[in-house]
Amino acid sequence: MHKFIDKYLNTTGRATLALLLVALVAVAGHTMVRKLVVPSFAAVDGDYRYQWHRVDNQQEWLDWPVSHRGNTQCQGCHAPQYQQIANHLHAKLQCESCHGPAGEHPVDPPKLTVDSSRELCLRCHADLPYRPNNYGKLSGKNLTLKMIVADEHFPEMECINCHNVHTAGY
Amino acid sequence: MKQTRRNILKKAGLITVAGMTIPLGALRILTPDEAIALTKNDQRKRWGFVVDTTKCIGCGLCVKACKLENKTPYESNVARTWVERYIQRDDGQVTIDSPRQGVEGFSTNDPLGKSLAAEDISKGYFVPKLCNQCDKPSCVSVCPAGATYKTSDGVVLVDHSWCIGCGFCITNCPYGARYFHPTWEVVDKCTFCYHRITQGKNSACVDACAFGARKIGLLNDPDSEVQQIILQERVTVLKPESHNYPQVFYLGLDHLVI
Numbered sequence: 001m002h003k004f005i006d007k008y009l010n011t012t013g014r015a016t017l018a019l020l021l022v023a024l025v026a027v028a029g030h031t032m033v034r035k036l037v038v039p040s041f042a043a044v045d046g047d048y049r050y051q052w053h054r055v056d057n058q059q060e061w062l063d064w065p066v067s068h069r070g071n072t073q074c075q076g077c078h079a080p081q082y083q084q085i086a087n088h089l090h091a092k093l094q095c096e097s098c099h100g101p102a103g104e105h106p107v108d109p110p111k112l113t114v115d116s117s118r119e120l121c122l123r124c125h126a127d128l129p130y131r132p133n134n135y136g137k138l139s140g141k142n143l144t145l146k147m148i149v150a151d152e153h154f155p156e157m158e159c160i161n162c163h164n165v166h167t168a169g170y
Numbered sequence: 171m172k173q174t175r176r177n178i179l180k181k182a183g184l185i186t187v188a189g190m191t192i193p194l195g196a197l198r199i200l201t202p203d204e205a206i207a208l209t210k211n212d213q214r215k216r217w218g219f220v221v222d223t224t225k226c227i228g229c230g231l232c233v234k235a236c237k238l239e240n241k242t243p244y245e246s247n248v249a250r251t252w253v254e255r256y257i258q259r260d261d262g263q264v265t266i267d268s269p270r271q272g273v274e275g276f277s278t279n280d281p282l283g284k285s286l287a288a289e290d291i292s293k294g295y296f297v298p299k300l301c302n303q304c305d306k307p308s309c310v311s312v313c314p315a316g317a318t319y320k321t322s323d324g325v326v327l328v329d330h331s332w333c334i335g336c337g338f339c340i341t342n343c344p345y346g347a348r349y350f351h352p353t354w355e356v357v358d359k360c361t362f363c364y365h366r367i368t369q370g371k372n373s374a375c376v377d378a379c380a381f382g383a384r385k386i387g388l389l390n391d392p393d394s395e396v397q398q399i400i401l402q403e404r405v406t407v408l409k410p411e412s413h414n415y416p417q418v419f420y421l422g423l424d425h426l427v428i
Contacts, residue, residue: 050319051321057327057329064365093380119277123274
């Protein structure tokens, strides 16, 4: 290599070669560092106005954990309770609306914290002048939402002392 | 034809004359409903949402489910979806409130903390809101970091690890759907529960609603209830004048709703 350079290149040639090599290393280095540091971006469907994004991000959103599993998941282990509520007026309610999100239950969390507070019931059953209370269209039946005047209907008591949420309808 | 000055001028003249023959009506901007009708023939998946305000009773279970599903700090004053209460009194005065985004529901008749007699109210209703997943999202247009984008199935997402937290998108959303996440310290917004809908589940808020006020589905799937409602019923969108082409359609909206 040295002999080749001595034989064919004069001083200017050697300087040019050295510069070229430095430039090559710089470009390669830059490309490698950029590849490592800057993630890859792309515009889906060629839409550079609205769909330009870091490619990996969409997968990150797909990987977000599901917390609310739905009543059918609960049915697997709690079939009697599932059946009971399905036959009564709270059938449309999600178990997790009161019992909290299942997540990886029964592993994590091993036990769910049930919200049986009066406030939870009042979300639907407190009488407001502008709260619609008829749900005939919903089920084909003439369903009426039971309304109570919160200040007058045993204000000191918890609802569950008298009412069974799973067999609602009285 | 040779590219001479004469020929270019000739071509320009022809194009101008041809352009003048297009009626002005053909150049107007499509309304969201017309845009939807057009997308009927579009084979790409496109998520849409229907909110039936006449069924909402203001229980706030949707907001609760959303916060727990998407890890929005429960006690904080931000939420990806929220419920607004509109009350018009007999004297015409209108009160709009959404205490803590409606996460605890509405169980007392005290808009903005002041109790109101039932006989003074002429009308009142609840309006659930969420990100409209616009077809032309202005929030995406203004992001200087390339940290927010629309997916090809029409959901606007935020790249939390790329967001610089400048807040341009928050001020440019016509619907106020974006907020700073208190612990992640970046911008966050409703994703239609992208992780759930892509697995065949409903969004958490849709499942949580016992009254069927919220529906999610594919706009161009003839079997989806969302498409049925949009094509057959009198739907409207919020702030069509923003020309963002929102993809959340409302039933039973009132002129008071902003």
